[in-house]
Amino acid sequence: MSKLRPTNRSILRRLALFAGLTCFVAIVMFPFYWQLVTSISPPGQLTQLTLIPDLNNASTDAYFFIFRERNFGRYLYNSFGVASLSTLFGISIASFSAYAIARMSFPGKALLLGLVLSIAMFPQIAIISPIFLFMRDMGLRNTWLGLIIPYMTFSLPLSMWYLTAFFKTIPDSLEDAARIDGCTPIQAFSKVIFPLALPGVFTAAILTFIYAWNEYLFALTINTQDAARTMPVGITMFQGEYTLPWVETSAAVVSVTVPLAIVVLIFQQRIISGATAGAVKE
Amino acid sequence: MEIRKTDGSRLRKGLSERQTAYALILPAMLVIFAVAVFPLLQTFYISLFDLRLNHPTRNARHFVHKLNLEQYVDMTDRGRSALASLSDSDVSDDVLRRLPAIGETLDRLHDTLVSNPDRLDQYERVRDLVVTFEPVRESSLRYFRISGLEANEALSLAEQLQDDVARAIAATRESPSRQLRVLEQISQDVGRSIVYPNFIGLGHYAAHFADTRLWSSLINTMTFVGFAVLFELVFGMLIALLINRKFLGRGAIRATVLIPWSIPAAVSALIWRYMYDGQFGIVARALDAVGLIGDSSVMLSTGSGAMVSLIVADIWKTTPFMALLLLGGLQTIDGTLYESARVDGARSYQQFFRITLPLLKNTMMVAIIFRSLDTFKVFDLVYVLTAGGPANATETLSVFAYRLMFRQMNFGSGSAVAVVVFICITLLSVVYVKALDSDMLTGHK
Missing domain, CATH: 1.10.3720.10 (MetI-like)
Structure with a gap:
C-alpha cells in the first residue's frame, strides 16, 4: 500500500475506517463519561446536565459521601x-x-x-x-x-x-x-x-x-x-x-x-x- | 521418556505416577463434587418437597406424618397449668363446669399421640429439656413418626379442644381472664405440632407447567438470548473486521472495548438504569426528543421498552467480547487467500462472503454457543436493571427462580424452576455439541 500513491479512494476508505472507529469508541465509552459527568454534578441539578460539564461548579462531595456516610x-x-x-x-x-x-x-x-x-x-x-x-x-x-x-x-x-x-x-x-x-x-x-x-x-x-x-x-x-x-x-x-x-x-x-x-x-x-x-x- | 529397567520398576513407576496424578486432581474433584454436583442433586431433591422457609411446619423436609414433640410438650404443659390455675381461681360456676371437658380432650389427645412406651420415653426426655428451657437440638429426638390416622385423630381432637375452650369463653360474663386467653391461643396452635409430609413428588413441576408464569419467563429468556446474541454477533463481526486492520492506536481500542466486559454486570445494569430513567435518563430523554418513544418513561415502564433496554445494555457489555473471539478467528485466516481473490477481481463484499464467513464458521459457532449458554443464565443484569418488571414482562427463568426462593421463601417451588433452567442449559448444550460435531465431520470430508 505504502508504495502506491494514495488515491482518492484509499483516502476515503481511511476516513471511513477512522469515522467508524471513532463512532464505536464513542458509543462504548459514553456511558462511563456520563457517569463521570453525573458524579461531579452539583446537587439538585441532575435534570440540567449538559454534555460538556461546567467544571467551575463541579463538586466532588459525592465521592467523600460514599466513603463517609x-x-x-x-x-x-x-x-x-x-x-x-x-x-x-x-x-x-x-x-x-x-x-x-x-x-x-x-x-x-x-x-x-x-x-x-x-x-x-x-x-x-x-x-x-x-x-x-x-x-x-x-x-x-x-x-x-x-x-x-x-x-x-x-x-x-x-x-x-x-x-x-x-x-x-x-x-x-x-x-x-x-x-x-x-x-x-x-x-x-x-x-x-x-x-x-x-x-x-x-x-x-x-x-x-x-x-x-x-x-x-x-x-x-x-x-x-x-x-x-x-x-x-x-x-x-x-x-x-x-x-x-x-x-x-x-x-x-x-x-x-x-x-x-x-x-x-x-x-x-x-x-x-x-x-x-x-x-x-x- | 522414562528410564525403565525392569518390569517391576516400570510397574512401580506407573503406579506412582498414577497415584501422584490422582493426588493432584483430588482437591479439584472434591471441591467440584461438594460445591457443584452434590448441591445440584440436592436442588432436585428439594424441588420434590413443599419447602417454605417462612412456614411453621413446612420449613424442613418430611416424608411422613410426625409430631413435633418440642412444640407439643410446650403447649400442652402451658395449657394444663393454665387450666389448673383457672380451676383454683375465682371464676363463675358456668365457666367452672366447662373446664373438665378441656382437661379430658387434652388427655385424649395425649393418649392418641403418646400411645406406647417408646413414645412416652421420648416424650419424657423432651419434657425434661423443655421445662429447663433447653432447646431440643437433635431432630431424631424432637420428632417421632405418627400414622396418618393418628394425625387425623389428633387434628379432630385439636378442633374439639378449640370448641371446648370457646364454650368456656362464651360462658364468661366479664372479659375472659388471662388464663382463658392462654388456653384459647393454645387450642388454636396445638394442631401445628403435627407435621404433615410435604413430599409432593413432581407436584411443583406439574403446577409450573400448568401455570403461565414459567412459560412467559421462558419466552422472555429466549427472546432476550435470541436478540442479544444475534446483534452481538453482527456488531461483533463489524468491530472485529475493523480492528483486524493495522492502524495506529489499535492496542488502545482493543483495551477500550475490554472495559465494559470487565465491569460487574450489576454495575453496568446501574449505569444503564440511570440512562433509561424517565426523569433523569439521558437516553430516555434523547429518544423522546427525536420522537422514537412517546414519552421518556417508556423505556422502563412498558414491557417491550424494558426488554429492548435489557437487550441494548447486554449488547453494550458483551459485544466487545464477541468481537475479540471473532478477531481470534479472523487472525487465523491466511492473508494470501485475500490477495489471490483480489488478483482475481473479487470485490470486498465478495471476499467477505466467499472467504471470511466460511472460514470463520467454526469460530462463530463456538462464539454463539458460549454466548447463548451464558446469556440464558442471565440474572444480575435483569435483576438490577428491571427486577423482572414491569409486571413480569422481563422476568427471566433465573430471576423467577430467585424470586420464588428468596422473596417468597418458597424453596421447593423455586428449586423446581432452577432445575428447569439446568435442563434447558443441558438440552441447549447437547444440541450445540451435536451441531458442532456434524459440522466438523462434514468439514473433514
Whole structure:
C-alpha cells in the first residue's frame, strides 16, 4: 500500500475506517463519561446536565459521601478480600490438577475434563438453594468464607482449562531432564514447571479475580448484612425506597471502574488470551 | 521418556505416577463434587418437597406424618397449668363446669399421640429439656413418626379442644381472664405440632407447567438470548473486521472495548438504569426528543421498552467480547487467500462472503454457543436493571427462580424452576455439541 500513491479512494476508505472507529469508541465509552459527568454534578441539578460539564461548579462531595456516610469502603474491602482469597485457593487447586491433566496419564482423564467443562456451563441458580441452606446451617452466612467456597469452585473450569493448555506449551524435555536428575514429580513441578508457568498462572489469576470481584448472585443471597456485602451488591443497595441517589451511585461506579480500567489496560494481552482461550481453540 | 529397567520398576513407576496424578486432581474433584454436583442433586431433591422457609411446619423436609414433640410438650404443659390455675381461681360456676371437658380432650389427645412406651420415653426426655428451657437440638429426638390416622385423630381432637375452650369463653360474663386467653391461643396452635409430609413428588413441576408464569419467563429468556446474541454477533463481526486492520492506536481500542466486559454486570445494569430513567435518563430523554418513544418513561415502564433496554445494555457489555473471539478467528485466516481473490477481481463484499464467513464458521459457532449458554443464565443484569418488571414482562427463568426462593421463601417451588433452567442449559448444550460435531465431520470430508 505504502508504495502506491494514495488515491482518492484509499483516502476515503481511511476516513471511513477512522469515522467508524471513532463512532464505536464513542458509543462504548459514553456511558462511563456520563457517569463521570453525573458524579461531579452539583446537587439538585441532575435534570440540567449538559454534555460538556461546567467544571467551575463541579463538586466532588459525592465521592467523600460514599466513603463517609455509606459503607462503600467496607464493600471494597470485602470484595478485595474475598476475591484475593478465592483467587489464591482456586488457582492452587486448579494448577495441581491442570498439571496432572497436561503431563500425566491416568484413567478417567476424559471424564474429568468433561466434568470440568460441564461445570463451566452450569447455571448457578441451580445450586443456590442447597448452598444457601448449607451456609446457613454452618453459620457461614455473612462471612468471607461463605463466598470464597463457591467462588473458588466456579472459577475452576476457566483456570483449569487455561492452565492445562499453558502447561502443554512447556516442552516435555525440561521435565524429563529434571526427572532423570532425580526429581520427584512434585519437585519437577515446583522447581522446573511452575516458574516457567508463572505467566500462565498469573493470567488465570487475573481472570479468577475479575470473576470473584464481579459475582452477584451468591453475594446477594449469602451475605445480606450490610457490613458483609461485597461491592457489586453494596452499590445496588444505595437505592432508597422510592429513589435512586444517582450522583452517589455514579461516584461509586467511577471509583471502581477507574482502577479496573487501569488493570485492564496494563494486562490486556493476557486477559484477551485467557478469556478467549476456551473458545478460539476448537 | 522414562528410564525403565525392569518390569517391576516400570510397574512401580506407573503406579506412582498414577497415584501422584490422582493426588493432584483430588482437591479439584472434591471441591467440584461438594460445591457443584452434590448441591445440584440436592436442588432436585428439594424441588420434590413443599419447602417454605417462612412456614411453621413446612420449613424442613418430611416424608411422613410426625409430631413435633418440642412444640407439643410446650403447649400442652402451658395449657394444663393454665387450666389448673383457672380451676383454683375465682371464676363463675358456668365457666367452672366447662373446664373438665378441656382437661379430658387434652388427655385424649395425649393418649392418641403418646400411645406406647417408646413414645412416652421420648416424650419424657423432651419434657425434661423443655421445662429447663433447653432447646431440643437433635431432630431424631424432637420428632417421632405418627400414622396418618393418628394425625387425623389428633387434628379432630385439636378442633374439639378449640370448641371446648370457646364454650368456656362464651360462658364468661366479664372479659375472659388471662388464663382463658392462654388456653384459647393454645387450642388454636396445638394442631401445628403435627407435621404433615410435604413430599409432593413432581407436584411443583406439574403446577409450573400448568401455570403461565414459567412459560412467559421462558419466552422472555429466549427472546432476550435470541436478540442479544444475534446483534452481538453482527456488531461483533463489524468491530472485529475493523480492528483486524493495522492502524495506529489499535492496542488502545482493543483495551477500550475490554472495559465494559470487565465491569460487574450489576454495575453496568446501574449505569444503564440511570440512562433509561424517565426523569433523569439521558437516553430516555434523547429518544423522546427525536420522537422514537412517546414519552421518556417508556423505556422502563412498558414491557417491550424494558426488554429492548435489557437487550441494548447486554449488547453494550458483551459485544466487545464477541468481537475479540471473532478477531481470534479472523487472525487465523491466511492473508494470501485475500490477495489471490483480489488478483482475481473479487470485490470486498465478495471476499467477505466467499472467504471470511466460511472460514470463520467454526469460530462463530463456538462464539454463539458460549454466548447463548451464558446469556440464558442471565440474572444480575435483569435483576438490577428491571427486577423482572414491569409486571413480569422481563422476568427471566433465573430471576423467577430467585424470586420464588428468596422473596417468597418458597424453596421447593423455586428449586423446581432452577432445575428447569439446568435442563434447558443441558438440552441447549447437547444440541450445540451435536451441531458442532456434524459440522466438523462434514468439514473433514
